[in-house]
Amino acid sequence: MQEVIQGIPLNWYITLSSILFCIGVLGVLFRRNAIIIFMSIELMLNSVNLLLVAFSASHGDVAGQVFVFFTMAVAAAEIAVGLAILVVMYRNTKSVDIDVLNRLKG
């Protein structure tokens, strides 16, 4: 197993995380349900984590993996705040569809 994982070239990791990142970006841009958008943002952040870990292993440098912990902690805090704001919004609008967010214009 160890050899199989080490045998995967770095470029594959870069391609995979880029694809995951793009899926996340497209999800944020095109989905209308706020919960799905949160998940897409998580996907963006986690594709970055994958990339960081891959680079960290290839450089033999531990800093990248430490950074991943920070990213995970921040992502958790961000989602906590985001869901709290969403709950407040839901109480006023009874919807998690972001199309209701159209009151501010100009």
Added chain:
Amino acid sequence: MVTLIILSALGILTLFAQVLRFKKALFPLILVGLATALYFTLPQYNNNPSTWFSSMLGFDNYSAAFSRSIIVIAFLWFMMARNYFLQETSGTDHFALIIFSMVGAISMVSYSNLTMLFLGIEILSLSVYVLAASDKGNILSNEAGFKYFLMGSFATGFLLFGIALIYGVSGSFDLHTIRTSVATHQQPTMVLMGILLLLVGLCFKASLAPFHFWAPDVYDGAPTPVTAYMATVVKTAAFGAFFRLFYTCFPDLIEQWSNVLWWIVALTLFIANITAVRQTSVKRMLAYSSIAHAGYLAIAIVSMNGDASARSILYYTLSYSISTIAAFTVLYIVSRNSGRDDFGAFEGLAKTNPFLSFVMVVAMLSLAGIPPTAGFFGKYYIFQNAITTHNTGLVIVAVLGALVGVFYYFRVIIAVYFKPEQSNIPVTVGSLHQVVLFITTLLTLLLGIFPDWVLQWI
């Protein structure tokens, strides 16, 4: 470093004010804490920065100057926002959030490692997301907070991907290591991709077009004191971080990224100034004006010219923030009095309250960049650097933008002085607001006469 520790301790102490029942003493305590924090930013580092936590944070003249500027602005902001927060919210937790976000702002201007840049941005943003949505019953505030959160975390994704690519190239998050390794690297695509993504992330945070579309809505929907905070402290910190990153890490690749940023700046100046003209609400006009000012500030990053550019950004952010605090304070008082925030609310203010209208005129003149106010010299130093580095085209765009700016800033002055008053209700100004307005006006005029007071900080 002491500044950061004091601010963190102050934030935690503020959280306890409700439980330990010293809420009455809280506001003076915060002001004293901020003054103490300000005192510890005073020493000069010159050429030997002090680094902390295995060079995660590096304090030098640049970071000390920006921290000083952030604390001064926050001090004025607290005096402006006290009444709103103590009367309409529970106060303590909101103040604590602001102080924690200042901790983020100060890490954003003193990082020497990309980890601290990321953490600083997040500490700052997470608090401000909550504050933007803090008017819980108001659906506009909910919407502002939610939009700000979505766009902010979206931008964080780009920023992180950029950081990851730069890390992949250089094998380190340390700014100086990155500088040496990206300059000599064999794989320019990945470096350029990384720089581009970092640029996108930071342009989102600094609200530069085409990534500015969240800003007007968020500024409009958030409670006015929170908007004032976002337009001043957050903007100062964002540009402090932006400049520090590109000045320390990527000055050797300036030919590659300055073209992209050139177009971003030109687009920002064009869109923001044209759209600001169409606004009927003063709050929204100020939001577009803050996007336009982000455009002027970014000129200093395109025309990277060593410490001279750093000085021009510092001076511009400080003068802009002081005038913006004054403008938002007047807007807050007027819109509270009349219940609306369009240009009509300001009509005939000169007759009902001459002091308030004088303050508003000075603030508008400074934002428009008319001498002898501080705003004029801010633009002057930025344009001077741009011309030194042969970015004359950008200066022409910016001057045209500033001319359009004069139009919409003067609409306020015309409403204040040349229109008949709408109502006979006298506008009363609280004593704390009077102090803020007096200090901001005085500073706007004094900094215009003695710009060296600020310029010598770096």
